[in-house]
Amino acid sequence: MNKPLASQLLQRPAAFAPYQDNQQLRIDPAAEASAHAAGARVGISQAHESALLHVTGSATYTDDIPELAGTLHCVLGLAPVAAGRLLGVDVDALRAMPGVVQVFTAADIPGSNDWGSIVHDDPILCDGEIRYLGQPVFAVVAETREQARRAAALAKQVLRVEAAPPVLTPREAHARGQYVVPPMHLVRSDSGLDETGIRARIAGAPHRLQGSLDVGGQEQFYLEGQISYAIPKEAGGMHVHCSTQHPSEMQHLVAHALGVPAHAVLVECRRMGGGFGGKESQSALFACMAGVAARRLARPVKLRLDRDDDFMITGRRHCFWYEYDVGYDDAGRILGAAVTMVSRAGHSADLSAPVMTRALCHFDNAYWLPEVAMHGFCGKTNTQSNTAFRGFGGPQGAIAIEYILDSIARTLGQDPLAVRRANFYGRSERNVTPYLQPVRDNVIHELVDQLEERSDYQARRAAVAAYNAASPVLKRGLALTPVKFGISFNVKHFNQAGALVHVYTDGSILVNHGGTEMGQGLNTKVAQVVAHELGVAFERVRVTATDTSKVANTSATAA
Numbered sequence: 063m064n065k066p067l068a069s070q071l072l073q074r075p076a077a078f079a080p081y082q083d084n085q086q087l088r089i090d091p092a093a094e095a096s097a098h099a100a101g102a103r104v105g106i107s108q109a110h111e112s113a114l115l116h117v118t119g120s121a122t123y124t125d126d127i128p129e130l131a132g133t134l135h136c137v138l139g140l141a142p143v144a145a146g147r148l149l150g151v152d153v154d155a156l157r158a159m160p161g162v163v164q165v166f167t168a169a170d171i172p173g174s175n176d177w178g179s180i181v182h183d184d185p186i187l188c189d190g191e192i193r194y195l196g197q198p199v200f201a202v203v204a205e206t207r208e209q210a211r212r213a214a215a216l217a218k219q220v221l222r223v224e225a226a227p228p229v230l231t232p233r234e235a236h237a238r239g240q241y242v243v244p245p246m247h248l249v250r251s252d253s254g255l256d257e258t259g260i261r262a263r264i265a266g267a268p269h270r271l272q273g274s275l276d277v278g279g280q281e282q283f284y285l286e287g288q289i290s291y292a293i294p295k296e297a298g299g300m301h302v303h304c305s306t307q308h309p310s311e312m313q314h315l316v317a318h319a320l321g322v323p324a325h326a327v328l329v330e331c332r333r334m335g336g337g338f339g340g341k342e343s344q345s346a347l348f349a350c351m352a353g354v355a356a357r358r359l360a361r362p363v364k365l366r367l368d369r370d371d372d373f374m375i376t377g378r379r380h381c382f383w384y385e386y387d388v389g390y391d392d393a394g395r396i397l398g399a400a401v402t403m404v405s406r407a408g409h410s411a412d413l414s415a416p417v418m419t420r421a422l423c424h425f426d427n428a429y430w431l432p433e434v435a436m437h438g439f440c441g442k443t444n445t446q447s448n449t450a451f452r453g454f455g456g457p458q459g460a461i462a463i464e465y466i467l468d469s470i471a472r473t474l475g476q477d478p479l480a481v482r483r484a485n486f487y488g489r490s491e492r493n494v495t496p497y498l499q500p501v502r503d504n505v506i507h508e509l510v511d512q513l514e515e516r517s518d519y520q521a522r523r524a525a526v527a528a529y530n531a532a533s534p535v536l537k538r539g540l541a542l543t544p545v546k547f548g549i550s551f552n553v554k555h556f557n558q559a560g561a562l563v564h565v566y567t568d569g570s571i572l573v574n575h576g577g578t579e580m581g582q583g584l585n586t587k588v589a590q591v592v593a594h595e596l597g598v599a600f601e602r603v604r605v606t607a608t609d610t611s612k613v614a615n616t617s618a619t620a621a
Contacts, residue, residue, distance in 0.1 A: 096597025104594045111586045111605065123335055124289045124305045125366055134163055136355050136365040137210035138198040139217040140374055144228035145444040146192045151200055152220040161209030164359060166201040171354055173321030177346040179311060181243065181411035184447060186319060186350050192223060193409035194444050196374030203355050203363060228444035232383045232404040235441030242411040246438040248422050250496045253433065260433040264398040267389025275465055277458060279381040280451055286335025288376065289366040290349040292356035300327045300353050305334045306345035307578050308618035313610045319350040320357055332607035334580040339450030342618045343413055344376045379451035380405040380417055382458045386466060394470045394481035398433035401425060401462060407440040408447035414440040417455035419552050423497055424459030428506050428544040429485035430492040450620060456547050464543060479542050506544055513542060560613040563592065571596065571603045576616030578608050584619065
């Protein structure tokens with residue numbers, strides 16, 4: 063018989079107040095007491111739950127899973143030019159190579175030849191248009207990995223291509239009007255001005271700063287490369303072990319590539335050897351190809367990239383090009399700002415749109431901009447499709463305003479920290495972001511005051527100036543830079559999580575959750591939370607591999 067929910071579960075959330083004022087309302091005293099008695103309170107430092115496995119080499123990564131009898135190995139053949147048309151593939155020459163079992167092209171994919179995470183514009187294998195140097199054109203499956211590598215290395219000999227001039231830089235893409243998604247625009251005025259009025263306000267300011275800035279990208283360089291191991295199961299099922307930050311997305315995309323329902327695909331990830339965003343969406347290409355080959359051949363198939371192929375195929379942090387126009391007063395306080403951001407998205411959309419969204423939402427960083435006009439363009443180039451990287455657009459947005467403030471400080475001959483202070487968000491006023499979110503719990507003023515004092519900033523700055531005056535070649539620098547960073551997804555329904563908790567009769571607890579472990583200690587933190595809430599010792603909790611059959615429809619593990 064159903065029972066009514068406990069009254070504490072029906073309590074309304076506490077009204078928002080400064081953290082110090084409502085901290086006690088967030089804490090369940092009974093849970094705190096039992097957790098304290100068990101020595102399992104959250105906040106007590108715990109060793110990483112896999113630390114012993116890591117240091118002894120016993121931690122199981124995807125490539126460490128014992129290979130089943132009959133396992134085949136897949137290697138991708140890559141395009142030798144950055145742009146052009148694929149005229150043909152000499153498949154017979156590849157099949158004649160020793161150990162080769164099968165060669166796959168786009169025509170052999172039974173379902174959708176696409177692994178695009180948001181926009182469906184990213185072919186698993188080249189569909190006729192060559193989009194970038196290193197694009198997968200065919201897949202060789204052989205008895206051994208070395209045999210597959212030797213065959214795939216013949217790409218230049220077996221491919222007939224017609225090369226075309228590539229577009230390589232965001233500035234060039236912007237000049238041509240080539241974008242992977244529609245442009246984004248965000249205009250906000252404290253005075254009710256439109257963009258024309260904002261630009262007039264900038265032009266009429268006591269001081270004006272105009273310029274451009276180029277910021278490069280970054281390679282994630284996870285220690286464990288991209289890898290998937292697909293195992294056919296009964297009744298058309300597929301079990302994919304994949305090094306990925308987003309098992310649910312891998313499940314759906316593999317299912318689409320195979321032309322089967324999502325329930326026919328199980329994706330599992332015990333741990334990754336690093337991700338940093340590079341395995342959020344782009345693991346899908348390799349999971350899909352391994353799954354397609356395994357289903358066609360009815361044998362397990364492993365696809366593990368060499369480091370050079372990983373660099374050639376996968377994207378990295380988006381590089382950005384900026385143009386800015388800023389008006390400011392004698393104190394360095396910004397009166398109005400207009401900025402255009404153009405990213406090098408690469409040949410497809412991937413995650414470029416949400417990266418640009420976050421870049422626009424982080425341009426203000428910790429500073430109030432009374433009049434601001436921002437425009438974001440995701441330039442389409444003949445390069446790898448750039449993707450998630452720690453910060454996910456936040457650093458690209460914040461670096462622009464920080465560069466601008468440094469330039470203002472140099473122009474006025476002021477300490478850059480003083481200029482930053484002049485622009486900090488306020489509390490009761492000057493506290494609304496360009497995207498109209500009030501800044502609450504603002505502690506930036508006290509925080510910077512404490513940092514300045516405890517770091518001995520002024521004395522160290524004077525010492526740096528003295529050193530630089532006496533050193534014609536070597537120079538030193540000192541900076542104190544604040545960061546305001548959004549900790550959620552811009553798409554609200556992604557801000558969710560799930561867990562399956564089993565409590566056994568001996569008091570031990572088994573937990574499965576939708577996040578993925580990539581060295582950051584997530585499983586340790588989850589075990590701590592469970593131990594804390596149940597009031598048991600940390601050692602009584604075990605966290606199992608992330609598995610789409612346990613917790614479904616999850617978001618990516620990302621930051």
